[in-house]
Amino acid sequence: MPRRVSDVMTVAPMALPLDATLDEAARVMRDEAIGDVLVTYAGRLCGVVTDRDIVVRAVAEHRDTALTPLGDVCTAELAILHPEDDTATAVRLMRERAVRRLPVVDTFHRPIGIVSIGDLALVDGDWGVDGAGGVDGAGGPLPAICKAPPNN
Structure with a gap:
């Protein structure tokens, strides 16, 4: 039986406002040993910025990181989850979007959690992802997600 996202998500994800x-x-990523920060506007999720975003979209473009707001480099077109979604939905979205983290939001679109590829890798080994993206019991979701093309 698939688990619910609420069973595997990390609660209280780190979030910063759009103008941070x-x-x-x-600094938050370093201090919390994480690779992403959710971006909010008026408490509602509006994007995500990863350590890779900072390197590729800011440092490599010679932006002043002390002055550049998150809104200039964050990814705004997000795949999201709700706590009642099942983990197979998370696997499918990660595979389709070639992402390794998915925000979990409440009914008001406020961030309440995050599901990472590592969270899904720890889910009971009695299910996996078949070649068509379905659940088949063959080794967990990690291989299928990692084979997806990178999201630039």
């Missing part, structure tokens, strides 16, 4: 700077996000 890349420096602030980088």
Whole structure:
């Protein structure tokens, strides 16, 4: 039986407002040993910024990270989950979107959790992902997600 997202998600994910700077996000990532920060506007999820975003979309473009707001480099087109979704939905979305983390939101679109590829890898080994993206019991979701093309 698939588990619910609420059973495997990390609660209280780190979030910063849209106008916070890349420096602030980088410090949070360092201090919390995480690779992403959710971006909010008026408490509602509006994006996500990853350590890779900071490198590729800011540092490599010679942006001033002390002045650049998260809104300039965050990914705004997000796949999201709700706590009642099952983990197979999370696997499918990660595979389709080639992402390794998915925000979990409440009915008001406020971030309440995050599900990572690592969270799904720890789910009971009695299910996996078949070649068509379905659940088949063959080794868990990690191989299928990792084979997806990168999201640039």
